[in-house]
Amino acid sequence: MDIAALSPTCLSTQPQKSRRVLLYSHDTFGLGHLRRSRALATAITSADPHATAIILTGSPVAGRFAFPERVDHVRLPGVTKQADGSYVSQSLDMGIDQTTAMRAGLIKSAAEQYQPDLLIVDKEPTGFRGEVLPTLQMLKDRGTTKLVLGLRDVLDSPEIMGTEWDRKGGIDATERFYDEIWVYGLRSFYDPTSGLDLNEETRARMTYTGYLRREVHVDAPALDAAYILVTPGGGGDGQAMVNLVLSAYEQDPDLSPMAVLVYGPFLSGDTRELFERRVRNLNGRVRAVGFESQIETLFAGAQGVVCMGGYNTFCEVLSFDQRAVIVPRTVPRREQHIRASRGKALGLVQMLDEDQGQLTPQSMIHAIRNLPFQKLPSQSYIPGLLDGLDVVVDRARALMATKPTVPAAE
Known part of the structure; x- marks a missing residue:
């Protein structure tokens, strides 16, 4: 999606009639974050005919996926992790600091113009190299967007997660910005935050959704053999x-x-x-x-x-x-x-x-x-194991129902 399509004249000057969901997926490697965001966006918009969603993604293969009606994506400049753990721009003749600044600007611009009712950030509470922090601060100050941090069932070993989130400022960002934390798994399976020193008030905002059920969305011919x-x-x-x-x-x-x-x-x-x-x-x-x-x-x-x-x-x-x-x-x-x-x-x-x-x-x-x-x-019957998308839809609906209405521009 061309971010120019989100021009202020076509969005910010009109009262919001739809419920708008913005999903951030940093995607420096692999497909996991994009596929999870696509599943969430599909479920929310399928359950609500007045909902639309935009996925912000750094995935280099985002364009090879089909997105359902009322779901679109904005491709952020890609980055690649090198063998020594450092990052470089995937295709631009720019340093990693410049690339990150550009990505941060695109994220903030999309949020400014799209005016989401709900922002769902996948896994990284501050984004790649802190790139989502300016957008979180802007939306928090405006008070018209509910902010959610979505975590998969397992992040890493507890000792590694504690060190990593301390280094990235993840604890402070999670406690300061996010209205809810959704864990896409079950507490009985694993607690991805067990190594994180989150305060009790923040932990009270956590919801274990269950796993995100997948379905076949297109008809395809069966293979001719087992x-x-x-x-x-x-x-x-x-x-x-x-x-x-x-x-x-x-x-x-x-x-x-x-x-x-x-x-x-x-x-x-x-x-x-x-x-x-x-x-x-x-x-x-x-x-x-x-x-x-x-x-x-x-x-x-x-x-x-x-x-x-x-x-x-x-x-x-x-x-x-x-x-x-x-x-x-x-x-x-x-x-x-x-x-x-x-x-x-x-x-x-x-x-x-x-x-x-x-x-x-x-x-x-x-x-x-x-x-x-x-x-x-x-x-191996486990209650609620695959209830994730149903719970996400319910929580998204509840959060957007309590969001103040954005007034039309004068």
Whole structure:
């Protein structure tokens, strides 16, 4: 979406008739934040014919996703994390400070002109390098926008989160700006704030929503054979898992059913070419595609799933009641390992644990062969497990109902 389309003449001079939701998703790597924001925007606007939503995202592949009616997006200049942990502009001839300043200006301009009733910030309370702070302060001063911080079920280990939020000013920003904190999970599953020194008043503003249910939104033809789905999510850190699955099929010529491998948009280059050669040599026992924006259709038709432990993938496993083997990454964050471990303990999934030396082709062969005998997630009944979108819709409606009306400009 061209931010120029949000001109003051077409928005700020008119009384607000719709309920407007702005979602911020910093997206420096992967697909998780954008896909979560899209799910939230879709649910809120589907439940309210007078609601519209704009997603602010730094994802380089935002344009490859379909957005529903009354949901649009503004693409922020992209940034890339280097091996040493520093960031650089993805495509602009600008330093990271200039790029961040530009992104901050675009975020604030969008908020000024769109005049949202509700702002939902995903995961980072201050945004990437503090870029959302000017917008939070402006909206807080105006008092006409409700501010929500949305957190996934697991952020990282408690000790790391405490240090990280102290460094970024996350505690102060959360306590000072946000009207509510939504945790897209269950308290009984995990508390992502356990390492954070939040005051009791702030904790009283927390709502555990449950996981965000996913559905198939488009009709797609069924595949002509039984298959398991293999997905590393965005794919940028999925080489090890993909290699493990291919090795399993290479070493066991009788391993079945067929695997449908979705690389993800960030698994590319020489590594992708090597994997493609190995797939061709398996003579149809593994089929591979690069990117599937409607991956829900593949989840719905699969006989089981082998995946990494990202939040969105976990939601899809639960939503489509799929037997799943999770191969979580352990660096740079322990998030996926914590999620997979808790899921296994509750009987929702199985996992191959790097800490237990289980990342071997033999372990993967055994896991795939055992998939049909796993319990379905639904057999481990957990009340409210997939109520997340319903709770979000209810909370969004309640917050926007208490928001003062923005007067028309003179």
